[in-house]
Amino acid sequence: MPELPEVEVVRRGLERWVSGRIVSGVQVLHPRAVRRHVAGPADFADRLVGRRFGAAHRRGKYLWLPLESPSGNDGPAAPEGTSLLAHLGMSGQLLLQQGESRDETHLRIRIRFDDDRVPVSGETEGTELRFVDQRTFGGLSLHDHAPGQPDGLPDAIAHIARDPLDPDFDEAAFHAALRRRRTTVKRALLDQSLISGVGNIYADEALWRSRLHYDRPTATLTRALCAALLVHVRDVMTAALAAGGTSFDSLYVNVNGESGYFERSLDAYGREGEPCRRCGTAMRRRPWMNRSSYYCPRCQRTPRR
DNA sequence: ACGTCGACCTGTGGGC
DNA sequence: TGCCCACAGGTCGACG
Numbered sequence: 001m002p003e004l005p006e007v008e009v010v011r012r013g014l015e016r017w018v019s020g021r022i023v024s025g026v027q028v029l030h031p032r033a034v035r036r037h038v039a040g041p042a043d044f045a046d047r048l049v050g051r052r053f054g055a056a057h058r059r060g061k062y063l064w065l066p067l068e069s070p071s072g073n074d075g076p077a078a079p080e081g082t083s084l085l086a087h088l089g090m091s092g093q094l095l096l097q098q099g100e101s102r103d104e105t106h107l108r109i110r111i112r113f114d115d116d117r118v119p120v121s122g123e124t125e126g127t128e129l130r131f132v133d134q135r136t137f138g139g140l141s142l143h144d145h146a147p148g149q150p151d152g153l154p155d156a157i158a159h160i161a162r163d164p165l166d167p168d169f170d171e172a173a174f175h176a177a178l179r180r181r182r183t184t185v186k187r188a189l190l191d192q193s194l195i196s197g198v199g200n201i202y203a204d205e206a207l208w209r210s211r212l213h214y215d216r217p218t219a220t221l222t223r224a225l226c227a228a229l230l231v232h233v234r235d236v237m238t239a240a241l242a243a244g245g246t247s248f249d250s251l252y253v254n255v256n257g258e259s260g261y262f263e264r265s266l267d268a269y270g271r272e273g274e275p276c277r278r279c280g281t282a283m284r285r286r287p288w289m290n291r292s293s294y295y296c297p298r299c300q301r302t303p304r305r
Numbered sequence: 306a307c308g309t310c311g312a313c314c315t316g317t318g319g320g321c
Numbered sequence: 322t323g324c325c326c327a328c329a330g331g332t333c334g335a336c337g
């Protein structure tokens with residue numbers, strides 16, 4: 001489940017329902033789901049059993065939970081340690097389920113808990129965490145903590161930039177990188193080593209709000225334009241998060257299987273042929289990098305070459 | 306070093 | 322109805 005707001009919805013669910021629980025069993029039903037775990041499925045399972053999950057963290061579209069020893073006082077993400085890393089890819093879901101409930105069609109990994117926590121406010125407590133993923137672009141893996149990084153950040157994602165909702169996001173460095181690079185603005189927004197968490201939907205939304213064409217060269221972006229773009233990226237993501245994320249179908253859900261409703265608030269993405277909410281001009285869709293870009297031909301003028 | 310493109314998967318919906 | 326193609330929210334590695 002794709003972009004930052006949807007992943008943050010999942011992180012909050014993990015924090016509430018998974019952090020602090022002890023793993024009693026792991027079943028890898030599809031090896032591709034753990035392909036980033038180089039030592040293989042058996043090692044993945046062996047190293048997880050008996051460990052307790054720490055706090056849930058996120059950077060961009062990646063999620064991770066540091067592993068603690070079951071007795072517990074490891075403190076917050078020991079500098080030398082291991083974290084469970086998760087990426088949802090295009091279609092991944094992390095779901096809390098009752099052990100007796102039927103397996104999902106695309107169930108890839110099952111993580112069982114051996115505790116029996118008292119249900120909060122009368123809700124049913126799932127006894128297992130399931131990774132369900134139709135297209136298998138996502139996956140789980142275990143990684144050492146990156147040296148000198150906080151919260152047990154997995155070394156495998158040390159190259160991922162901070163995301164725009166991170167208080168330590170470096171706006172000056174981002175602008176400097178845009179000026180230095182010879183690329184276009186949407187490509188830059190989707191480059192997770194420059195800014196993380198932005199995907200195809202929120203890139204189009206932020207560009208529409210900024211009145212910027214997706215093919216605008218980044219070298220032409222002034223500090224003010226860059227600042228405005230970042231404001232719009234943050235605004236649209238914050239609004240989407242408040243709505244529980246964007247989902248066009250049941251593929252994108254929180255840990256309890258519920259969808260968000262931000263789709264109805266989208267101004268650009270998926271609106272081909274519909275009137276621009278600012279000027280009424282018919283919105284356009286253009287093939288772009290094996291996907292699509294949606295924009296208003298009047299508000300977002302094609303940059304001159 | 307940097308920028309671009311295709312590969313990796315499964316499923317769905319539209320056109321014929 | 323059935324077939325085929327286009328398309329789907331992401332990332333990475335190979336190549337120029």
